[in-house]
Amino acid sequence: MTDRLTIRRPDDWHVHLRDGAMLTHVAPYTARQFARAIVMPNLSPPVTSVAEGIAYRERIVAAVPAELDFTPLIVAYLTDHSDADELARGHREGVFTAAKLYPAHATTGSAHGVTDVANIMGVLERMADIGMPLLIHGEVTDTHVDIFDREAVFIERTLAPLVARLPELKIVFEHITTAEAAQFVADAPATVAATITPQHLHINRNAMLVGGIRPHAYCLPVAKREEHRLAVRAAATSGSPKYFLGTDSAPHAVHTKEASCGCAGIFNAPYALESYVAAFDADGALDKFEGFASEHGPRFYGLPLNEGTITLERGETQVPDRIGEVVPFHAGETLGWKLVI
Numbered sequence: 001m002t003d004r005l006t007i008r009r010p011d012d013w014h015v016h017l018r019d020g021a022m023l024t025h026v027a028p029y030t031a032r033q034f035a036r037a038i039v040m041p042n043l044s045p046p047v048t049s050v051a052e053g054i055a056y057r058e059r060i061v062a063a064v065p066a067e068l069d070f071t072p073l074i075v076a077y078l079t080d081h082s083d084a085d086e087l088a089r090g091h092r093e094g095v096f097t098a099a100k101l102y103p104a105h106a107t108t109g110s111a112h113g114v115t116d117v118a119n120i121m122g123v124l125e126r127m128a129d130i131g132m133p134l135l136i137h138g139e140v141t142d143t144h145v146d147i148f149d150r151e152a153v154f155i156e157r158t159l160a161p162l163v164a165r166l167p168e169l170k171i172v173f174e175h176i177t178t179a180e181a182a183q184f185v186a187d188a189p190a191t192v193a194a195t196i197t198p199q200h201l202h203i204n205r206n207a208m209l210v211g212g213i214r215p216h217a218y219c220l221p222v223a224k225r226e227e228h229r230l231a232v233r234a235a236a237t238s239g240s241p242k243y244f245l246g247t248d249s250a251p252h253a254v255h256t257k258e259a260s261c262g263c264a265g266i267f268n269a270p271y272a273l274e275s276y277v278a279a280f281d282a283d284g285a286l287d288k289f290e291g292f293a294s295e296h297g298p299r300f301y302g303l304p305l306n307e308g309t310i311t312l313e314r315g316e317t318q319v320p321d322r323i324g325e326v327v328p329f330h331a332g333e334t335l336g337w338k339l340v341i
């Protein structure tokens with residue numbers, strides 16, 4: 001039995017660090033676990049211009065204790081009116097690592113998102129030309145489609161046609177939650193990859209709905225049936241370079257989740273690595289963890305692998321009920337691994 005696992009320093013390829021007081025509160029947790037993070041741009045207002053990207057990056061750096069070696073990677077938020085020249089300039093100048101497609105009204109902070117991919121086809125063609133990755137929240141917003149089917153329907157209606165049209169465009173299908181998504185990515189060209197969250201490795205929809213409604217298990221895309229959790233978990237632990245770590249840590253103050261209309265998002269940053277490694281361990285896949293956490297992401301993005309290592313050890317990590325105004329994932333549980341750096 002392996003009791004100690006030393007791996008190259010990992011990165012988080014999908015996180016919400018927010019802004020203002022929440023940024024100050026949560027950014028250190030991500031910076032303690034990860035060397036770099038792809039920071040999502042769904043602020044209000046969203047990060048759309050190069051100037052806003054530079055300013056946000058400065059606010060993030062200011063929120064992280066100086067002794068932590070952490071690099072935020074900034075993402076442009078796509079709207080129906082995105083300008084290809086502005087995005088390309090941001091990419092060229094090292095401000096925008098990628099651009100994010102939120103279908104309008106699909107999730108938290110997506111009101112300014114894209115109403116039809118056709119509206120940004122010129123932008124996507126330019127991104128393909130310059131090798132700038134497109135990150136996608138992959139759910140349709142059609143009110144006739146059941147919330148549990150929105151990811152699978154997005155593949156059929158939007159993602160498959162997009163990949164067929166622009167096979168050279170690098171696409172990250174973010175936070176996949178279904179067997180259909182895992183299979184689509186497996187069958188797609190090497191330009192298509194996916195991030196996987198810790199919650200979608202651990203919970204199915206029962207966690208949210210059995211024995212009372214549990215708002216802290218609610219995020220988007222919503223957790224699905226057990227068969228989907230198992231398919232996503234098999235993808236994560238498969239060793240395939242198409243799947244990599246993206247926590248989707250999405251903090252919301254407790255009163256906005258424990259409400260008649262609660263916000264979507266799970267705050268998993270403080271114990272993300274302990275949570276992921278527990279799943280890999282349970283599946284006998286510890287040997288696949290370094291690839292998932294530290295290698296597949298940078299290789300897909302075309303960025304250097306991190307220098308240095310971290311160590312995880314078997315041992316108890318008690319997850320608190322609250323961290324400031326936010327309830328963390330696994331609140332009140334004991335995880336079987338700890339990060340010892």
Ligand SMILES: NC(=O)N[C@@H](CC(=O)O)C(=O)O
Pocket residue numbers: 016042107108109137218219220221248250251264265266
């Ligand atoms: N995942 C979530 O449930 N929420 C995210 C948005 C997102 O990633 O879809 C958030 O910003 O709160």
Ligand SMILES: [Zn+2]
Pocket residue numbers: 107137174175220221
């Ligand atoms: Zn999302």
Ligand SMILES: [Zn+2]
Pocket residue numbers: 014015016040248250
């Ligand atoms: Zn997210």
